Amino acid sequence: MIYVDADACPVKAEVERVATRHGVGVKMVSNGGIRPSANLAVETVIVPEGPDEADKWIAERAGAGDVVITGDIPLAARCVEGGALVLKPNGEALTERNVGSALATRDLMSDLRAADPFRQGGGKGFTKADRSRFLDALERVLRQAARPAPR
Template sequence: MTNVPTIVVDADACPVKREIVEVARTYAVPVLMVASYDHRLEPEAGVQIMQVDRSDQSVDLYISNHIAKGDIVVTQDFGLATIVLSRGAIALSPRGQEYDESNIEYLMERRHELAKRRRGGGKTKGPKAMSSEDRVCFQQKLTKVLQRWQENDEP
């Protein structure tokens, strides 16, 4: 295993930061948490913290400019996930969904349609609250991705 992936986290609103750190420690994989200055993150062993300004896309821009092929990015942002995939990295949602070429186009279209509805005065539902099952699903998916890397030297 020559190229150790970094788990890069869109940490502003990530609900599974603790789970990421636990799984990363098991596989001795570094974690980079990227958040705006509005969010307080505590440094700890194996976790690098990068704080960026609070403008709208600062976290996304930092992540997209610093990821490498094979890195694992945890984000709820479909736009960022699209960029991540184009750079040869893996994109996971905090609920354990792996974004890939087979689903990202649909997710982006759905986001666009919901945004159009809201601009037109329509109402849309937000995401359901994170459950303990969602957290377990995420941990299992991240573990599978890291096992795949460990076995094949690629995530």
């Protein structure tokens, strides 16, 4: 199963296309405002309004063999801990090795933004190269998830 933190996800169409090719189900999870897909393999899950409701829903269900697509680092950490394979929309994999560092960087940047209210700008924009990296990474993790676990 692929779980997508769908509210601000720029690669929903790509997830749907690759998942359909691999015969994998998708759950697009959001607080609302996304158009349901006509694809029977894609389920739109609308969670109640409130902070982190979509994150909670995904984290409670994602586990070993599942793939989670999110840019939310705390959600990624919870899913990695549960055994899921996690990809950011730019194709970066979050794993046991790097999710702690990503959390620390996120917290540091949050503190820096809070300390300087005049700080302008945010992250980089989403590019065609990011989309391409994501497609390659999703293909890889779906093949990895489909492999039987070593005994």
